[in-house]
Amino acid sequence: MNNIGNDGNKRRNDNKHPMTLAVVFARAFLLLLLLSAPSYGQVRELNIIYTGSLQGQLEPCGCSPKTDFGGVARISGYLTEHERSLSPYILLDAGNFSDKDTAQGRLKIKAMLKSFSLMRYNALALMGRESSFDRDFLCSLQGKYNVPVVSGFKDAEHSLTLRQDSLNINVSAHPEGIKAEMLNILLTELPLDEARLIKGWDLIITSSGEELEEPVRTDGTVLVSGYPKGKKLGILTVKTNGQRMVDFTHRWVSIGKELEEDERARDVLNDYDKEVARLIAEAEKPETGTTYAGVAKCSGCHQPFEESWKKTAHAKAVATLESAGKSADPECLICHTVGYGEEGGFFSIETTPELKNVQCEACHGLDMEHLTDFSRPMQPVTERVCLKCHTESNSPDFDYPLYLEKIKHW
Numbered sequence: 001m002n003n004i005g006n007d008g009n010k011r012r013n014d015n016k017h018p019m020t021l022a023v024v025f026a027r028a029f030l031l032l033l034l035l036s037a038p039s040y041g042q043v044r045e046l047n048i049i050y051t052g053s054l055q056g057q058l059e060p061c062g063c064s065p066k067t068d069f070g071g072v073a074r075i076s077g078y079l080t081e082h083e084r085s086l087s088p089y090i091l092l093d094a095g096n097f098s099d100k101d102t103a104q105g106r107l108k109i110k111a112m113l114k115s116f117s118l119m120r121y122n123a124l125a126l127m128g129r130e131s132s133f134d135r136d137f138l139c140s141l142q143g144k145y146n147v148p149v150v151s152g153f154k155d156a157e158h159s160l161t162l163r164q165d166s167l168n169i170n171v172s173a174h175p176e177g178i179k180a181e182m183l184n185i186l187l188t189e190l191p192l193d194e195a196r197l198i199k200g201w202d203l204i205i206t207s208s209g210e211e212l213e214e215p216v217r218t219d220g221t222v223l224v225s226g227y228p229k230g231k232k233l234g235i236l237t238v239k240t241n242g243q244r245m246v247d248f249t250h251r252w253v254s255i256g257k258e259l260e261e262d263e264r265a266r267d268v269l270n271d272y273d274k275e276v277a278r279l280i281a282e283a284e285k286p287e288t289g290t291t292y293a294g295v296a297k298c299s300g301c302h303q304p305f306e307e308s309w310k311k312t313a314h315a316k317a318v319a320t321l322e323s324a325g326k327s328a329d330p331e332c333l334i335c336h337t338v339g340y341g342e343e344g345g346f347f348s349i350e351t352t353p354e355l356k357n358v359q360c361e362a363c364h365g366l367d368m369e370h371l372t373d374f375s376r377p378m379q380p381v382t383e384r385v386c387l388k389c390h391t392e393s394n395s396p397d398f399d400y401p402l403y404l405e406k407i408k409h410w
C-alpha cells in the first residue's frame with residue numbers, strides 16, 4: 001500500500017514544476033491529438049455515474065410531491081432508457097447505502113444489493129453503515145449478489161481494477177491505494193473538508209451524506225459527493241488521455257416521479273414489501289391489555305367530532321399505505337396510525353384494526369380516565385403534537401394555522 005501511496009506523491013510533486021514553453025506546446029499538441037483522433041484505440045470519453053449515501057432508501061415514501069425523489073427502480077429505469085447515450089459508462093456507489101442491522105434493515109440491504117446487481121454496478125464501497133452489520137451476514141450477502149465490492153474496513157479487499165476498452169481504472173476505498181498508469185478513483189465516506197485534502201487521485205467520490213452541488217477541483221483531483229438518499233444521480237463525463245483524467249463535465253439527474261421505473265427493480269421492491277409484511281405477521285403482539293381507546297369509543301360521546309374527522313386525510317391514512325403496498329411497514333405505520341410502537345397502540349391491521357389511521361388520541365393523547373371522568377381535560381393540542389409526524393421531509397408545506405383550519409372539528 002505504502003509504495004503505491006508514494007508513487008502518488010511523486011506524481012504530485014512533478015506537477016509542481018513550472019511549466020516550460022515546450023511543455024505547454026506538448027500539451028496543446030496532445031490535446032489537439034485527443035480531439036482530432038477519436039479512433040486512437042483508447043477511451044476518450046467515459047461517463048462515471050455515481051451514487052453514495054443512499055442510506056437504505058429503496059424508494060421515497062411519497063408523503064409529499066416536494067420530497068418525492070429517489071428510488072432504485074427509477075434510477076434503474078433511467079439507466080435502462082438511456083443506456084445507449086450514456087455508454088460507455090461505469091456505475092459506482094461510494095457506500096453507506098444501507099440502514100441499520102435490524103430485521104428490516106437486513107431485508108433492505110438485501111434488496112439494495114439485488115438492485116445494484118440488476119443495474120450492473122461496477123463497484124460499490126462498504127462504509128460505516130455497512131460496517132455496523134454482522135460481518136458473517138454481510139459476507140453471506142456478498143457471495144449471493146453479484147456486485148463487485150471494495151471495502152473501507154480494515155483487513156479487507158480495498159481495490160479492484162476495471163477495464164474500459166484500453167483504459168484501466170483503479171477503484172479503491174483506501175486513501176493510499178493509488179496505482180500507477182491508471183485512472184484512479186477513490187470511494188470514501190470522509191467529510192468534504194477532509195476529502196478535499198487527499199491528493200493524487202483523479203476522482204474522489206464521498207458518501208458522507210453532504211450535499212455538494214458542483215464538483216470541487218483541487219490539484220487535478222475532482223471531488224464529488226453522492227446525493228443523500230439517491231434523490232439525484234451524479235454523472236461525471238470525463239475525458240481521458242488514455243490514462244488520466246484531462247477534463248470533465250458534471251450533471252445531476254433528478255430522480256423524480258416522471259421517470260419510468262424499471263419493472264425488474266420494482267419486483268425487487270415489491271418482494272421487499274412482502275417480506276417486511278411477513279416480519280409483522282410473524283411477530284407476537286405483546287400482551288398489554290388495551291391502552292388506547294380507539295375512535296369508536298370516543299365516538300360514543302363525541303359522534304359529531306367523528307363525523308368531522310372522517311372527512312379529513314387523517315381518517316384514510318392507512319388506506320393511503322394500502323394503495324402504496326406499505327400497510328405493513330413499520331416505517332410508515334409510525335405516522336399513519338395511532339400509538340404504533342407504544343404499549344397498547346396500533347400493532348397491525350389484523351390484530352388492531354380499531355386503531356387504524358391518525359385517530360383522536362394521536363392528537364388528544366392517551367387518557368383512559370377521561371372515558372369515565374370526562375371532566376378531566378385531555379392534553380392540550382399544540383403545534384408540537386403535529387410536528388411529530390408533519391416533519392420537514394414528510395410534510396414540507398406544513399403551516400400550522402393553515403393545516404389546523406383543514407382539520408377543524410371544534
Ligand code: HEC
Pocket residue numbers: 060061062063064313320321324326329331332333334335336388389390391394395396397398
Ligand atoms: C414522520 C411521519 C411519517 C412517516 C414516517 C411516513 N409518513 Fe406518509 N405522510 C406523513 C404526513 C404528515 C403526510 C401528509 C403530508 C402533507 O400533506 O403535508 C403524509 C402523506 C403521505 C402520502 C400522501 C397522501 C396523499 O393523499 O396525498 C403518502 C402516499 C404517504 N404519506 C405514504 C407513506 C409511506 C409509504 C410511508 C413509509 C415508507 C410513509 N408515508 C411514512 C407522515 C409520515
Ligand code: HEC
Pocket residue numbers: 293294297298299300301302360361364370371372374375376377378379
Ligand atoms: C363517556 C363519554 C365520553 C367519552 C367516551 C369520551 N369523552 Fe371526551 N368528553 C366528554 C364530555 C361530556 C366532554 C365535555 C366535558 C366538559 O366540557 O367539561 C368531553 C370533552 C372532551 C374534550 C374537550 C375538553 C378538554 O378539555 O379536553 C376532548 C378533546 C375530548 N373529550 C376528547 C375525547 C377523546 C379523544 C375520546 C376518546 C379517547 C373521548 N373524549 C371520549 C365525554 C366523553
Ligand code: HEC
Pocket residue numbers: 313314316317318320321334335336337338358362363381382383385386387388389390400402403404406407
Ligand atoms: C400521528 C401522526 C400525525 C399527527 C400527530 C398529525 N398528523 Fe396530520 N397527517 C398525518 C398523515 C399520515 C397525513 C396524511 C394522511 C393521508 O393522506 O393518507 C396527514 C395529513 C394531514 C393533513 C392533510 C394535508 C393535505 O393537504 O391533504 C392536514 C391538514 C393535517 N394532517 C393537519 C394536522 C394538524 C394540524 C396536526 C396537529 C394538530 C396533525 N395533522 C397531526 C399524520 C399526522
Ligand code: HEC
Pocket residue numbers: 295298299302305306307309314358359360361362363364379380381404407409410
Ligand atoms: C390531527 C389532530 C386531531 C385529531 C386527529 C383529532 N383532534 Fe380533536 N382537536 C384537535 C385540535 C387542534 C382541537 C382544538 C384545540 C384544542 O381544543 O385543544 C381539537 C378539539 C377537540 C375537541 C374540543 C372541542 C371544544 O369545543 O373545545 C373535542 C371534543 C375533540 N377535539 C374531539 C376529537 C375526537 C373525538 C377526535 C376523533 C374522532 C378528534 N378530536 C381528532 C386536534 C385533533
